[in-house]
Amino acid sequence: MGGAAALEKLMPVVLAFGAGVLLARRKVVPAEASKVFADYAFLFAVPCYLFGNIYGADLSALFAWRAIGGYAAAAALAVVLVAAASALAGIREPRDVALRVMAGVQVNTAYFAVPVFITFFGTAAPIFPVLLFQVCVLSLVVISIMELGRSGPGAGSTGQKLTRAVGASLVTPVVLSCNAGILLNLLSVHVPTVVLDGAAFVGDSASPVALFALGLHLGGMGLDIRGTTREELTLIGFKCLAFPLLAWAVCGVLFGVRGEWLTYLVLIAAMPTPQNLFIFAQRYEVGVDLSASVVIKSSVVSLLLLPLWLQTVAG
Template sequence: MSDLVATVGKLAPVALVFGGGVVFARRKIIGADTSKAFSDFAFLFAIPCYLAGSLYSSDLGRLFDPRAIAAYLVTALLGMLAVGFWSRRTTDARGVALRIMAGVQVNTTYFAIPVFVLLFGDASPIFPIILLQVCVLTVVVIAVMEFGAGQEHSDTPALGAALRGVQAALATPIVVACYLGIAGNAADVPVPRWLLDALSFAGNAAAPVALFAIGLHLGGTGLRLRGAARDEYALIAFKCLVFPSLALLIGKYLFGIGGSWLTYLVLIAAMPAPQNLFIFAQRYDTDVDLAAAIVAKTSLLALLLLPGWLLVAR
């Protein structure tokens, strides 16, 4: 019982900032539409600063643990196959890709990084997963989305559009920051102390701003409990319950991972669906309401379940 109380206490800052955003939006103190400005600040500036400085200063040998990365990759691939096989009979290629993204990808930047910083004082275990998710999983989703769009509009070259989407994914500030941090670390490039301090100062704003932005978004959209899509709650259950369970079983029993890394893998898998799920749904005009509902509901449910997953993983 004392462990549960201690865990909940560690998550109290997350709940406070997240809940503050919800309250501010609901009471119209700050408009929910301003959540995009907060999100853009975190996504385009604060989080890249945090990633670049932290990766440069990290021990890459410890950070990029091959077994842990392989375990997460196997978990993600199995999840993608399960969701894809289950949803292929009820929707088109774009709908399948969107559901795979909802069930397997996680909100690393807006949710996982602030949670890890508050729980462990360090979000570095998430960095390999960010690269894996953006450079592999998101690229697959983009390619399928573009292929589906090309099939619907026969005059659109699907391959060219997919390649442009892949290039855009690899050129996002977060990925570029990871590349710079890793390259500088590996090449032992001297970086002035004042610059590392500046990156740390800007990066420290990422956690509260990102969580507050999610709270504002959720407070403005609310939770739609009725009129849910047929597979909405199945996807939410898979994301918040089945996927972290897979990470636990595969990491512990298939790869023999224990200790801190097992905890990290399970908690990363237990994070909510990514916020850009809604962006992709809008861009490709597919299941927009479903995407918005899954982002909001998994964010709230993940926050409630995190203390339990932390205890189970330990």
């Protein structure tokens, strides 16, 4: 795919995202409304989209284990690299390290990858197995470390903290909808057409609403380029450049992934840091300012680099 074709494919993404930024900057729509739009997308529209598509998918083709194994290996290596770099920088507190691992390795699936994949490929199906791996493995590890580091009233015992961590990872609407779709698919349970049509109708709104919400959020907070710290630059560079290259090398060279799946995995790795990073930072009172900055700036950098990644990998 050439550069012009990639940019053309990206135009709907830029339009929805840019409209949010513009309307928030001009105060036509209050930036605070981004939470309402984001909650609608994350809690309702995206789960509807995921459920309907997973239920109707060919799971044997969807879960390409060589490809998913390659991505998992690349993510594990990336975790080690970020943790080692944090230690070399003098960051020893486990929660601080976990936050930086999440910033450098986790990807924004629901708000960014899903709409981008729908725009580029007409489907977000390749994201589903990576999304489950990310939530059920990577997020579980990060949340567990955060919970174990909590102190003070209500913190609870180690067992209670781990129970909260597992619960927080597995009961989000996105994960529940994916698991429900997989289970009903495997059991060949008949879901009424009216339910699937309703889920498809709502799910079609997930892509533009999620991007619009992200644009409102960015437009409200602003983008302080001059105030970017060296650590922020390092994390953003790793997330938007190093991790995709690592995924390309590990999946393509070591695991022999070729064709469309290699393109999918590299593009997924190139997605920005998820907004959940900022939510976790606020909840556990660690690195709040760093998290907000990395989420916003990695979103902008990722958006700018997507045509390059698509042209390079797919070409």
